[in-house]
Amino acid sequence: MGESSSEKLIVVSREPNGIAIVTINRPSSLNSLTRPMMVDLAQAFKALGRDDSVRVIIITASGRAFCSGVDLTAAEQIFKGDVKDPETDPIFQMEQCPKPIIGAINGIAITAGFEIALACDILVAAKGATFLDTHASFGIFPSWGLSQKLARIIGPHRAREVSLGAVPLTAEEAEKLGFVNHVVEKSELLNKARQIAGAILKNNQDLVIRYKSVINDGYLMDLRQGLALEKERAHKYYTGMTKEQFKKMQQFIAARSAKKPSPKL
Secondary structure (H helix, E strand, O other), X not given: XXXXXXXXXXXXXXXXXXXEEXXXXXHHHOOOEOHHHHHHHHHHHHHHHHOOOOOEEEEEEOOOEEEOOEOHHHHHHHHXXXXXXXXXXXHHHHHHOOOOEEEEEOOEEEOHHHHHHHOOOEEEEEOOOEEEOOHHHHXXXXXXXXXXXXXXXXXXXXXXXXXXXXXXEEHHHHHHOXXXXXXXXXXXXXXXXXXXXHHHHOOOHHHHHHHHHHHHHHHOOOHHHHHHHHHHHHHXXXXXXXXXXXXXXXXXXXXXXXXXXXXXX
């Protein structure tokens, strides 16, 4: 497909401030995913989730597309593989990753690319970016969550139109529906993603991880169960805190109120 055998198709870079950037790097094929790329993507998120130096992850892509789906020239290898194997499932590893994941969607996100976007915690999209579900068009059964997640975000009626009709969803429409957080010029895409990451980095890392977890876990429940989950985890969190940790919390709050440098929690 034009790429050299030595070219890395999933590129991971770590920045000194705690941000890691995962780049899908197969622009000559519109960043379509091969089986080895899927495995590499899964392993990248698993490793970054365990890396204490990484606090926020940004996923983006090179070229004019974010991800045009799986490489259908290798469809049998991909679809007859073990889709239940969590070690090689990038969506599962993204969902299990404790660190906040920001999607920087630089262009078209088709089917698998759409599902990768759905697995992100926060989305920034470039103007002109488009989300497209082609499962019904090509007779491919969804297995990365699109049939369930999209309806919960944009509503079942709009989701049915997008998926059953293979109707493109523009970044601007997605922003209005609450799926995309921000739409920016393509030249500003990574800057905006880094800005959001910077706001997260200013906060207590342990609480950020716990907060992401309770939001995401609670979202899978009804409201009553979600509220009970929050109460249960809050009780466990405060019960486990030492007097020294409470003291640091009070110092942190006081320093922020006074807009003075504060000790890290």
